Amino acid sequence: MNDLTAILEIIDLTIGYDGKEIQTIDKLTLNPGELVCLLGQNGVGKTTLIKTLSGYQSRLNGSIKVSEKDLGEYSKEAIARKISIVTTDKISAAGLTVMEVLMSGRYPYQRWLSQPKTEDFEAIEKAATLTKINYLLDKSLTQLSDGQRQKVMIARALVQNGDIMLLDEPTAHLDLTNRIEIMTLLRKICVDQQKTMLVTTHELNLALQFADKICLMDFGRKLIEGTPEDLALSGEIQKIFHGEDYEIELMTGRVKHNKGQNLSIEATSELRFWMENALDRNDLGQFSDDIQLGLENEKKVLKWVIKRGISTYKKGEKMSELLSTLKALQNEPTKN
């Protein structure tokens, strides 16, 4: 991609607060219409980066360019017309109606104490339609569910009508359906409205599916950016999301404990998946070589079977029936 088209460009930016450095970002560019997910552990500086870009915190050093002009050269209103945010803060003073919250997004466009104009209402109507919250306009924020509230805050950011939207963990505290709905909505806004979004998240799976670009932040390392596919195949993502005794299978999003499993399982891939799920959770790994796990069809009922050598050791319809046996077998000394 061409640097000339970049809407936001960060070079050698040091972020932190109270003079304490948290992270330095050598280079990060965001292009129009891009959905960029920022991943990294807690405390690595994701939120601080968002707050620095929104101007809420001052940067310690380096350059932030918005449409090729330094952030510091914009007036407060001018930058508000460029960048809007969705934070993790739950608004405590929630007696305002949704309509009033959305109207606050028009603040950088309104003259002092002027009555709202037709264009203000049009912007609100457009954002409300896009986020499907028209039916909530007269409700007060206290009456909304977490998912509805998040949509309202996204709509508010849309009303502000900047090219760039910064969202700090927009899917936190939401259930699975709402998380997917929010990410789908963000993706749609990026594509349809040509907005650029920088989204911090801990949802690796959603990020891999929805992001055009992923940025990885880690302690003491340079920021790495790339498409989800490139970063996954090069192993960069796995480097960030691992602990001493586990790693994450990106294709399934499953956590694999680094104990290794030598139990051979004979089953279809779906059943195998759930079998491994049970083994992983119960920390069942090493078995002596002659133990096998399989499935048998007995009078049209599927049964799990533990085989020892060629003889059947135990059968059971439910996984729970087998787990205690498997635990007992694991503790047996390996026969050579």
Add this chain to the structure above:
Amino acid sequence: MIQERWKEKATKWRKILAVLIALLLVLSLANLSIGSVNISFIDILKVLGGSELNEATTAIIWSFRIPKVLTAIAVGVGLGISGLQMQTLFRNALAGPFVLGISSGASLGVALLVMGAAYLPFQVSGVSSVLAACIGAFAVFGAVISMASKIRDITSLLIVGLMFGSAVGAVVSVLQYFGDPNQIQSYLVWTFGSLSGVTWVELRILIPIIVLGSLTVFLLSDQLNMLLLGDEYAMSAGLNLRFVRIIIISVTSILAGTITAFCGPIAFIGIAVPHISRLLFNTSNHRLLQPLVCFVGASVMLICDIISQLPGQVATLPINAVTSLVGAPLIIWLIIKRKSLVAF
């Protein structure tokens, strides 16, 4: 379409405001007629119309009752508005006009004046206690505003204000401990609060200050709404947070400080009136809420004053006790009715 719905609502609010203005007029007239001498509505209207009734009635109305009604309205508006400012600034339902320690400063000024009267080269009078209260209030205000520009997190300012208040209050306690009983009594009488001590001359200072202070924050209605969303949202939408904070703190200090200087530390109204307004009218939008708070504040203050006159010829109750006795049950009743406090 949403634009029409918005306009419909604006019309509805105009009607509500008209009703409130009427209510305020009725309460004012009622207040004028009640006192140690009861004067009929008709007589009051005649006097207000300029016709001369008997000299005593005319004098009572013009020199005592009208200044008191105007004081009650000014106090209700000023404390209601400054309480609202603090609740919005700190996004805290418990905040009130005195959280910054302003009234404690005023109290210290008056306490120093009263207790130190023996050492002063002049006679302690109403004017000097107003001045002492002003000096005390503005000393604390100076300290708070210099802290405000240094502190980033607004909640810290709330704590600092409370600390100022306690420390200054402690000094007042020490003064009381060593003071002589007569002086302590006259200090205590001041703390009961009073609406009747304000003369026409003093009203010429009080009313313009209340009007100017309230108008200033009326102009900031949109900015106050932004503050409700939190500092981060407010700033990202282009709000000059520091400027707005300083104006709000200044206006609150001036309103609360002036009222305390003239009428003593009148409790509770500042916290209660914004809540009563939100609960009654179910809105947090400052464009609506600020005018509502003015009317509700003035009305509540007039009602409290009427209640304080109820013993009739015998005596009047201290206004400070009445405001709490009226306000507390009212808020509890509203909360029970609504099942919760409207979180602004």
